[in-house]
Amino acid sequence: MTLLKADDITVAQGGTPILHPVSLHLEPGEPLVILGETGSGKSLLAQAIMGTLPRDLAARGRVVLGDHLLDAARPEGFRPLWGRQIAVLPQEPWLSLDPLMRAGRQVTEAHHLVRGLGTQDARAQAATDLDRLGLAHADTRYPHELSGGMAQRVAIAAARAGGAGIVIADEPTKGLDAARRDEVADLLLAELARGGGLLVITHDLALARRIGGRMIVLRAGRVVETGPTAAVMAVPTQAYTRDLIAADPENWPARSRRPAGAPVLTATRLAAGRGGVRLFSDLSFDLSAGRILGVTGPSGCGKSTLGDVVLGLAPPAAGRVNRSAGLAPTAFQKLYQDPVAAFPRHRTLGRTLADVAHRHGQPRDRIDTLLPRLGLNPVLLTRTPGGVSGGELQRLALLRLLLVRPRFIFADEPTSRLDPITQKQVIDLLRDTAAAEGCAIMLVSHDPELVARTADHVLSLAPAKTGGDLSGQAVKRAGGLG
Structure with missing residues (x-):
């Protein structure tokens, strides 16, 4: 039946x-x-x-x-x-x-x-x-x-x-x-x-x-x-x-490595946890302009928490983060894993983006330039967040972030809602942003193939072998993230 x-x-x-x-x-x-x-x-x-x-x-x-x-x-x-x-x-x-x-x-x-x-x-x-x-x-x-x-x-x-x-x-x-x-x-x-x-x-x-x-x-x-x-x-x-x-x-080609620019941030022996559980400890790395650092690991291992600590949105349990002097706080941006929580629900997307462009001194036509690069139809700007698909909203979140012209982006699963074709468009845009504008990027993804073909270096967060602790595997600074 x-x-x-x-x-x-x-x-x-x-x-x-x-x-x-x-x-x-x-x-x-x-x-x-x-x-x-x-x-x-x-x-x-x-x-x-x-x-x-x-x-x-x-x-x-x-x-x-x-x-x-x-x-x-x-x-x-x-x-x-x-x-x-x-x-x-x-x-x-x-x-x-x-x-x-x-x-x-x-x-x-x-x-x-x-x-x-x-x-x-x-x-x-x-x-x-x-x-x-x-x-x-x-x-x-x-x-x-x-x-x-x-x-x-x-x-x-x-x-x-x-x-x-x-x-x-x-x-x-x-x-x-x-x-x-x-x-x-x-x-x-x-x-x-x-x-x-x-x-x-x-x-x-x-x-x-x-x-x-x-x-x-x-x-x-x-x-x-x-x-x-x-x-x-x-x-x-x-x-x-x-x-x-x-x-x-x-099936993607590997990213060609480019010369590193000046350091944007340095993390030294970071540790953090949530709900009384230690997620990672003793993480050290530095990240320079134009470089992409991939961050991988299973759900709940602390990838998003690491981003909050690096951006100063949450305090570390130990260690410190030094950000490049002379950069405004808005130069450090987060691309959220769940963009639906980051957009005003009752305002049109066009109005929200126009407000961001105006606030950061960007011309309105920059929105028009970025829309086709992200495979987005301009008609979406007339809708509220509830009137577009999750994948479209995720790309609109990236567009909004690029209007700020950041120097550092923590991209938390930026393609998790996207099909393979659109995913490649978005990753290509992030690569271009790193290369053309000297933006440093921390790219979080559950997909090891995507990270391997996109990042210059990879930081893996994995469950510890004993107890319930989750400890990150530190990337050696001698490996040259900078």
């Missing part, structure tokens, strides 16, 4: 189509992968099927969900089915988690109120869920105390807790390292093995391969290619699909 059938789903804004007719079906035990570049309409398709589109967007088409026949133009009909028959794993965990509720309680509440478990059983099941995702220690933490990858896993546990037979996973592994990515994929597939339905929306080629099943490739709101996932990935028939696969970081 087909679990879900969607016929001729379209989405329009003000009468202008942005998702052209898409039809799909979901069968018990067979996953469906929707693959495509950022802004291709993947998330819009999921929102139309769930009845959760923003108010300024209109859907048409028919959705058959079990015994329910639903009109995509009437989203109110979907609400009684949320959580119980169909659930979505959200792309932005910061928007789905209650900032005033601890992680364990959020999962417990879903088991209790949606699935209907008793209080004690709900607590026990929530603890089991978090433990399976490597989050047993995060039970009492608030969302702001979690790394981006940890917050994503809590959101996954909460979304699954209602017992829905069909799960739509919208970029469920962005921000996660390879090991955690595979764990989440295996968890989703384990639920599928019990006869459920799974629709995965992603630009992550490795995740698509691991999920398997069938695939639909989208581009600019249109279906480009369909077929078994393994066949599409191995022998794509369309040029766009071939380009998407070829843009994977493992």
